[in-house]
Amino acid sequence: MTGPHRAAWPIAALLVAYPLWWALGFGGLAVIVLAPWMALVLLRRRPIRAPRGFGLWLLLLAGYVISALMLDEMPPDTYGEFSAGRMLGYLMRLALYVSLMIMVLYLGNLTESELPQLMLVRMLGAMFVATVAGGLLGVFAPRVEFTSPIEWILPEWISGNSFVRNLIHPTAAQMQKVLGHASPRPEAPFEWANAWGSNVSVLLIWFVVGWWVYGGRRRRLAAVPLVVLAAIPIVYSLNRGLWIGLGIACAYLFLRLGARARIAVGSAVAAGALMFFLSPLQTMVAQRLDSPHSNDIRAFTVSATIAAAGTSPLIGYGNTRNAMGSHQTITTGKTGWCPTCGHPPLGSDGQLWHLMITQGFTGAALYVAFFAGAIRRHWPDRSPIGMAGVLVMILTLLYMFVYDGLVTPLSLYLISFALLWRNSMTSREEPAHGPRDAVSATRHGWEEIQVPDRSPLIQVPDRSPLPSSPGRRIHDRGEG
Numbered sequence: 001m002t003g004p005h006r007a008a009w010p011i012a013a014l015l016v017a018y019p020l021w022w023a024l025g026f027g028g029l030a031v032i033v034l035a036p037w038m039a040l041v042l043l044r045r046r047p048i049r050a051p052r053g054f055g056l057w058l059l060l061l062a063g064y065v066i067s068a069l070m071l072d073e074m075p076p077d078t079y080g081e082f083s084a085g086r087m088l089g090y091l092m093r094l095a096l097y098v099s100l101m102i103m104v105l106y107l108g109n110l111t112e113s114e115l116p117q118l119m120l121v122r123m124l125g126a127m128f129v130a131t132v133a134g135g136l137l138g139v140f141a142p143r144v145e146f147t148s149p150i151e152w153i154l155p156e157w158i159s160g161n162s163f164v165r166n167l168i169h170p171t172a173a174q175m176q177k178v179l180g181h182a183s184p185r186p187e188a189p190f191e192w193a194n195a196w197g198s199n200v201s202v203l204l205i206w207f208v209v210g211w212w213v214y215g216g217r218r219r220r221l222a223a224v225p226l227v228v229l230a231a232i233p234i235v236y237s238l239n240r241g242l243w244i245g246l247g248i249a250c251a252y253l254f255l256r257l258g259a260r261a262r263i264a265v266g267s268a269v270a271a272g273a274l275m276f277f278l279s280p281l282q283t284m285v286a287q288r289l290d291s292p293h294s295n296d297i298r299a300f301t302v303s304a305t306i307a308a309a310g311t312s313p314l315i316g317y318g319n320t321r322n323a324m325g326s327h328q329t330i331t332t333g334k335t336g337w338c339p340t341c342g343h344p345p346l347g348s349d350g351q352l353w354h355l356m357i358t359q360g361f362t363g364a365a366l367y368v369a370f371f372a373g374a375i376r377r378h379w380p381d382r383s384p385i386g387m388a389g390v391l392v393m394i395l396t397l398l399y400m401f402v403y404d405g406l407v408t409p410l411s412l413y414l415i416s417f418a419l420l421w422r423n424s425m426t427s428r429e430e431p432a433h434g435p436r437d438a439v440s441a442t443r444h445g446w447e448e449i450q451v452p453d454r455s456p457l458i459q460v461p462d463r464s465p466l467p468s469s470p471g472r473r474i475h476d477r478g479e480g
Contacts, residue, residue, distance in 0.1 A: 197241060308357055
């Protein structure tokens with residue numbers, strides 16, 4: 001496979017070079033740095049096409065702009081003052097939302113010759129490898145951390161903000177007492193342990209597509225030990241949401257794959273389960289399931305968030321707020337002798353709750369409609385990329401209850417959405433010749449394998465039907 005066209009370098013820089021961005025202190029904010037170049041690429045190839053359902057995202061963005069009117073307001077049973085920190089957090093999220101919108105349009109307007117689908121998938125696979133390496137670092141060297149260059153540059157009133165510090169200060173793991181004693185939860189190269197959990201599951205899906213389904217012998221030989229190694233930080237992450245997500249992914253594959261692929265997946269799951277139960281990792285999982293103390297914290301935060309959102313249901317409050325008290329007492333909070341005490345901000349326990357407090361019930365409904373609509377439109381696409389993209393959309397709706405989408409998770413969700421959109425712009429013509437990767441994938445039970453050719457996509461205005469470009473597709477006589 002040849003390298004990407006120069007117009008596609010921003011996405012290569014974002015995904016393949018992500019560990020470098022993390023070390024520099026940009027991390028998930030790298031997309032904000034790269035968005036201006038993507039915007040220039042778009043402006044040079046007008047008219048710009050947009051995917052179906054993208055109007056929902058534009059409404060979500062417009063709602064966030066309007067929510068700034070409520071930044072200085074306080075919902076009942078919350079505390080805090082309007083400050084530069086609150087405004088900074090709002091502007092950072094706004095810049096991220098705009099940058100992600102540009103990124104999606106940029107990906108959909110690049111031609112197949114500029115950025116082949118398989119190349120984009122393998123860029124995500126490369127990021128999975130970096131994520132596994134970061135997870136192992138968090139397990140075996142959890143206290144690794146350092147001051148990033150951007151942290152040195154920023155003034156103290158910005159870098160000292162807890163939200164900003166998580167984004168710009170590289171750390172290998174979060175030390176938390178989830179099991180009753182201090183234990184590491186891997187987070188490198190991302191901003192939080194929960195972000196690591198969400199991201200590793202999404203990247204695993206694309207890694208399997210790029211390295212196994214479309215991979216040759218060498219890639220497959222490398223894929224197996226990498227997935228086995230990934231199990232170590234996946235267990236040590238203590239992320240129950242991640243574990244549930246992986247279970248749902250297996251159930252989804254059994255539902256949608258052909259008979260031969262089901263046997264292969266079932267065998268792999270059985271082998272993995274046997275290795276797990278024979279390893280020391282199963283003890284840690286049992287301890288985590290026996291330590292559900294975080295359930296009470298989440299229940300309090302969610303109920304307080306819904307109550308606060310009910311006082312501004314249409315536009316929310318623009319940013320998070322701090323609740324008075326906790327599930328145990330009304331007197332929690334930071335003090336001089338305990339600067340880290342207090343309760344998590346409202347909206348910090350999942351993207352759905354974050355949207356409720358920042359943009360009201362309207363914003364939450366638009367978010368759900370955007371990703372649910374993607375599932376509905378692309379469900380008939382039974383190519384590996386189509387099925388993987390739909391699975392990511394399903395996980396997006398699952399994780400919105402337990403994980404924040406900002407910062408890096410939402411980037412991966414929307415790149416997956418862009419892969420689905422690009423896939424829908426390929427016709428169903430029979431192949432002129434079958435590439436080795438496509439034939440290899442067919443043998444593993446996929447009903448349809450989409451293999452785009454090198455011809456350019458036809459650009460049309462957004463109001464016209466989705467464009468199509470000449471392509472090639474192999475049909476397997478599998479289930480259905």
